[in-house]
Amino acid sequence: MPELPEVETIRRDLIRDVKGKKVKDVEILNPRVIKEPSPSEFKRRIKGSSFRDFLRRAKVLAIKLSSGDYLVVHLRMTGQLVYSAKKEEKARVIFDLSGGKYLSFNDQRLFAELRLVRDWQKMKFVKGLGPEPLEKSFTAGKFGDILKNKKTKIKPLLMDQTFIAGIGNLYAQEALFQAGISPGRAANKLNDAEVKKLYTAIQKVLHDAIRYHGSSVDEYVNGRGEKGEYHLRLKVYGREGKPCSRCKSKIKKVSMGGRGTCFCPKCQK
DNA sequence: CGGGGCTCCTGTGCGC
């Protein structure tokens, strides 16, 4: 499930590997992944332009093209962007690049999205995003201010992209474990020390996950098709019934907002 | 405006 650290890893990989390369052709194997414009216009407008820059906001990757257009990618759950010498067998769209290699867009479950737009900052989803958790302007004070007005459970709130950008089901669970806070706690009931702890935990978990190139649960691989290493360090996600790394109690799993949520009932209060 | 629940999709893994 690509969240902020996974998308950031891919962004850095693509800057290193394909920045400046020209798109010689666009092969559309499944047009359903292209949300706008029409597949034929998508292809026509991308063909012949080159990759100028790779930007990220939340879980959204925006590729600036020399034409001035932005190729906007949301990987959702099973999307992949893989640069390699071979065309990926399961690709939905393949970009044939100068140099003879390929950038394959894969997506098993067909939830991922490609868009070609003139101004990606004006996209509805992007405009509605909350602050970037790793930016300097996002302070503990600001985090506390928005928590104060929210009566909702803290865990689904962390996943709300209009509240904080880029955190999904995996890193919400890990950050709450790191902070020692139970996922069902009401956001406005956290005391100052807990707010500070959670703020620090979010930053640490996201920074660490980037350092270890993301978590390869589900389909995630980096920009070269390789797995990350952070899933080997997960403390609660996907660890139902296993012993807590801190206190050895059994990790518990509950459903919250329709999403699986693992936590340690002893370490998280 | 907020929250709950359904929807999109397909591979996996379980129970009968």
Add this chain to the structure above:
DNA sequence: TGCGCACAGGAGCCCC
């Protein structure tokens, strides 16, 4: 053994 079904989940959408 094999079939069928529940489940996984990001975000949009509808409804109350």
